[in-house]
Amino acid sequence: MMCLSRACLVAATLALAAPSLAFDGGFAAVGEETSYYEQMAAGESLAPAPTADGAASGGLPTELYVVEAAGGVRYRDLGDGRWAVDIEVAPRPHERVDAVYDLVLALPLPLDSKSNAWRIAPRVGSHAGAAPFAYGGEEVVLKRNVPLEAAWLPLLAGAPNGLPELSSSDYVWTFWDAIVRYDPTASSTLQAFGSFRYTTPSWVRELDPEDPRNAAYVITWVPTLDAVPPFAIRLDVQAPAEE
Amino acid sequence: MAIPVPTAGLTTGVLLAAASLLGELGPLVFVGLVPLLRVLARAPRSAVAAREGFAAGLAFFGIGFSWVLGSEVGPGLALSVAYALTIPLLAAGVSAFALLCAWAARISPGLLVTTAPALWIVSELARSHGGSLSIPWLHLGYALGDWPFLVQGASLVGVYGISAWIVAVNAHLAYRAGWNAHARTALLAAPLALGLPLLAGDATDAREDPAAAREDPAAAREDPAAVLRVAAVQPALDESQRHVAARLGANLGRLLELSARVAPQQPELIVWPESAWERAVGGAGDAFLATIAHGLGTPIVTGAWRPPGPGGSGWRNAAVLATADGRTPIVAEKVNPVPVYERAPSGPVARALHRAGLWSGRFESGDEAPPLQLARAGAPGATLGALVCIDASHPELARELRRAGARLLISIANEAGTGAWSAALHARIARLRAVENRVPVVRVANTGPTLWIDASGRVVARLPVGEPGAGSHGLALAGPAPPFTRLGDDRVIASLGLLALATLAARLAQSKKRKGVQR
Numbered sequence: 159m160m161c162l163s164r165a166c167l168v169a170a171t172l173a174l175a176a177p178s179l180a181f182d183g184g185f186a187a188v189g190e191e192t193s194y195y196e197q198m199a200a201g202e203s204l205a206p207a208p209t210a211d212g213a214a215s216g217g218l219p220t221e222l223y224v225v226e227a228a229g230g231v232r233y234r235d236l237g238d239g240r241w242a243v244d245i246e247v248a249p250r251p252h253e254r255v256d257a258v259y260d261l262v263l264a265l266p267l268p269l270d271s272k273s274n275a276w277r278i279a280p281r282v283g284s285h286a287g288a289a290p291f292a293y294g295g296e297e298v299v300l301k302r303n304v305p306l307e308a309a310w311l312p313l314l315a316g317a318p319n320g321l322p323e324l325s326s327s328d329y330v331w332t333f334w335d336a337i338v339r340y341d342p343t344a345s346s347t348l349q350a351f352g353s354f355r356y357t358t359p360s361w362v363r364e365l366d367p368e369d370p371r372n373a374a375y376v377i378t379w380v381p382t383l384d385a386v387p388p389f390a391i392r393l394d395v396q397a398p399a400e401e
Numbered sequence: 402m403a404i405p406v407p408t409a410g411l412t413t414g415v416l417l418a419a420a421s422l423l424g425e426l427g428p429l430v431f432v433g434l435v436p437l438l439r440v441l442a443r444a445p446r447s448a449v450a451a452r453e454g455f456a457a458g459l460a461f462f463g464i465g466f467s468w469v470l471g472s473e474v475g476p477g478l479a480l481s482v483a484y485a486l487t488i489p490l491l492a493a494g495v496s497a498f499a500l501l502c503a504w505a506a507r508i509s510p511g512l513l514v515t516t517a518p519a520l521w522i523v524s525e526l527a528r529s530h531g532g533s534l535s536i537p538w539l540h541l542g543y544a545l546g547d548w549p550f551l552v553q554g555a556s557l558v559g560v561y562g563i564s565a566w567i568v569a570v571n572a573h574l575a576y577r578a579g580w581n582a583h584a585r586t587a588l589l590a591a592p593l594a595l596g597l598p599l600l601a602g603d604a605t606d607a608r609e610d611p612a613a614a615r616e617d618p619a620a621a622r623e624d625p626a627a628v629l630r631v632a633a634v635q636p637a638l639d640e641s642q643r644h645v646a647a648r649l650g651a652n653l654g655r656l657l658e659l660s661a662r663v664a665p666q667q668p669e670l671i672v673w674p675e676s677a678w679e680r681a682v683g684g685a686g687d688a689f690l691a692t693i694a695h696g697l698g699t700p701i702v703t704g705a706w707r708p709p710g711p712g713g714s715g716w717r718n719a720a721v722l723a724t725a726d727g728r729t730p731i732v733a734e735k736v737n738p739v740p741v742y743e744r745a746p747s748g749p750v751a752r753a754l755h756r757a758g759l760w761s762g763r764f765e766s767g768d769e770a771p772p773l774q775l776a777r778a779g780a781p782g783a784t785l786g787a788l789v790c791i792d793a794s795h796p797e798l799a800r801e802l803r804r805a806g807a808r809l810l811i812s813i814a815n816e817a818g819t820g821a822w823s824a825a826l827h828a829r830i831a832r833l834r835a836v837e838n839r840v841p842v843v844r845v846a847n848t849g850p851t852l853w854i855d856a857s858g859r860v861v862a863r864l865p866v867g868e869p870g871a872g873s874h875g876l877a878l879a880g881p882a883p884p885f886t887r888l889g890d891d892r893v894i895a896s897l898g899l900l901a902l903a904t905l906a907a908r909l910a911q912s913k914k915r916k917g918v919q920r
Contacts (some may be wrong), residue, residue, distance in 0.1 A: 175449075214730075216685040216686045216687055216688040217680060217685075217687045217688050217689050218688045220690075227850045256650055256651065256658065258650050258653045258654055260689065260692055290643040296661070301695070301696065303692060303695050304726075304727075305691055305692075305695060305725070305726050305727020306688065306691075306692055306695070307729075308727060309691075309727055310688065333697070335692060335695075335698060337657060337692065337693055337696045339650075339654040339657060339658070340650070340654075344843065380650075381652065381680075382649045382650050382680070382688035
């Protein structure tokens, strides 16, 4: 009974705020001030039963709730096989739900990319005077999580309401994540930008910004809300800047 | 006719309970049985022996398990009813012990010294192996857990051997000394008997100041890989706040905060307490737990519940190893769930209690698991054994893990609902396991005591009891297995039985011969 009511609530909420209606700011853009998880976690029945078995997929969700967001990703050819990718998340509402989040960046990178440090340290402020992105009193650093890629991509890539399939391109999905605990002292909106440098075989081209499949996703997954599809913002690939 | 108050029995019960519950009074066990045995040495009538024994058991177990009455686990009066039913049953065991001792004393009072240890061990074994009513606590040897220099002999004879030795000292005092002219002999003999276990090795207790915790520098100098740094997280969550859906995020947040605090010390393993991970971990593992281990850059061992598998019916109380490479295998299952509030009912009595709402358990017995392999950076992997809570009270489980190659034991526990006395009992038991198998033990409990115990049973470091905390300390991995691990305690039990039987037979033969001469 509880499962049924939970499913109904999720379905109703999703129906009320279809992804196509939401652009930047998630639910807040629909005209309400509450964020996605605030709405989804509002019903007490949404809290997971302590005996729920998340065994079917190791507890991993099989779909996302995706919205378009301002910002984007831009790939830059630095020459000699060296590349950089810049990720920018424009200011957006802060999820105000007391939970533990796995902040996951899903970023397409060329197959066989190499790097000395598989880390992205987001920053805030202006590019000229940037500061580390701190949340909950700690600097957030996204670490490449290969095991999570191995476990989650088979469920998400190419799935309805998942991530686009990249297998026909020279790119593969990479996951970068950090576990964060809700910080009630954070401001009402959050923004960040970051960059990652890598080397890649010379034959690899940048992603086509015109191809609708090409984008990065910032997924805020609340694993303790079993029945709620994780909220994800889509950051479109942007054309290389004119020199 | 007024029934005389069984003063001797009650005195024995109170002394044994005090020794068992209050670690600092542990050595009282060496005299605790004396009042009862003194009465029995006089070969009293069966009714008297039974009454004194029953009174001793009632006081010993009644006080020793009094923490059950204040426990916040299980529904309504279930535990109180279980207590009311079980204590007389346990007391009946001591009554039987007293009856047999009195019978032996009738043949010869001296027989008490050889038969009492064997008879007492039989009662301890019966308690430990009582199936779904198994109660492996309050063995006399455990009373000395906080006095490691007194229990070094456990690496030869195990806890049952230590209990037998304690009963032998008591019987010796009761028989030889009494309060008569032989007192001088006994006073000389008792310290010698007490000193015997010292021969088994150096075991001066370590300093127990967390700030002064050390890593066995000699071992670390010789071979850095011989020392494993283990971090323990003690969230100190109230029982009413655990496994409550609305508190899931907050509880997890505390574990993460404490783990993040200790991660910079670069432990090679972080341990969370029993059932600290409040999501069920099924056959496919838990990707989120693996993600946390990945984020911390350190493997985690945590307690978690395992839901029934296909065709299964019961839950299992388990331990999971989460590694940075994304795996979350089950590495231990509780083989002996606690009766009444944890173990699923089996057998007609338990099922009847369940129907009456007095048996709430839903966990089935888990399978014994082999040791886990912990990968280490820049060092060969370490083989570790994991025990879930009460399983640490079963010597054979720790021994099997050690035999299978474990060089460090992890004991995870949660006594938030059963209180500080039960936690202290478990902590002392963990120290005995360390000595028996000459293996370091890291005991990690929700509300404490959380202890780093070396292979001699010394507490190297501890976290303050009842407070949230985390710490990381190095422990020298175990060396060669001692005789107890290799040979087990069967030979000890058999030797005691044989000794009792041999002396009994000799006395009977002597008595027959004497009667023949008289005729």
